Amino acid sequence: ITLDENVENIRASVAHIVAQGREALFDAEHFFDGYKANPEYALTCLHAAYEAGARWIVLCDTNGGALPSEVGKITEAVIAFGIPGTHVGIHTHNDTEMAVATTLAAVDAGARQIQGTLNGLGERCGNANLTALIPTLLLKEPYASSYETGVTLEALEGMTRISRMLDEILNRVPLKQSAYVGSSAFAHKAGLHASAILKNPTTYEHIDPGLVGNRRVIPMSNQAGQSNLRRRLAEAGIEVPDKDPALARILDRIKAREAEGYSYDTAQASFELLARDELGMLPEFFEVKRYRVTVERRKNKYNKMISHSEAVVVVKVDGDKKLSVSESMDELGNDRGPVNALSKALAKDLGRYQDLIDDMRLVDFKVRITQGGTEAVTRVIIDSEDGQGRRWATVGVSANIIDASFEALLDAVRWKLVRDAAWA
Structure with missing residues (x-):
């Protein structure tokens, strides 16, 4: 069809929807590429939809290749052409890892509807990620004081839980590096960073993790000092006095175990069990x-x-x-x-403790060979989750991959029992 016929089809389609008493939304697919190819015609298409009564004119970066500066300038051009920002939306894809940035550029230019998806779910590289956009709009200036989103700060505290709930439904492992909601988003290596965090969290955290329902993690390794160790123990509900001799023993055990191939940077639950054992606070369930x-x-x-x-x-x-x-x-x-068979057998009948572990499930399983050749040592990291949405990681090490896996599984079950059993 001709260009003029296409414009007439857009006008007639939107007019038909409006005549039915419906709210019309015009998704301008490939808009930014179309604008760069023929600006005048792209704007004419938008204006036809708007004049016919479309409530929203949505600018789509369908190929995901537009840059923030381009999106900002083109959105400004759309508004200057006579379509108010209160009727302009933005729909971006993440093919250059800029979907959130291009969305914010459109908002800065005047767009007032955002289209995105939870966890950035979408074709190819995904869409603009709402778990990053919503916290940014609520917590960062100038957005926080300028716009009303309809999302309360109380509701925002459920963002991490909701993000992980979707991954659970899709049977996907949550991306640890996800902004705001990832399990590594507020993780700090023991040493200078961890020491600074204890003195002033804003040195290495751009927001309080609790605002989005996340939490701070300070991994434990043989580089940890006693102050960091006490802080990590306190987060686990274990209070140990300063200069307690047990602190040095715990650090010595961590150092010895890491020499054998263990790693506690990503196995917080196994670290807690090691510390409890040294402190005489680990019951034998x-x-x-x-x-x-x-x-x-x-x-x-x-x-x-x-x-x-x-x-x-x-x-x-x-x-x-x-x-x-x-x-x-x-x-x-x-x-x-x-490993799945072992996990099911271990969690099948633990007597009076069975009810406490029925909601456990294994969500990730990672294997690493820590030494080469015939003397190779296998390290297994297992991530577990329960019905409360808690996630914890445990580690096992052995020359036998099944034995290493079983050790990590045992720690996962024991950590759950320690946290939930009324044994004290």
């Missing part, structure tokens, strides 16, 4: 007597080769031995692997 894992490769009834994992775990709880057997099959009959 149960004892593992033995475990066995088998993996079989065989043909199914359709003559297709499949794997089948099974785990047996024997634990002793309150003097009683309990044997649990679990397969690692999902609802479609696919094998989920030996």
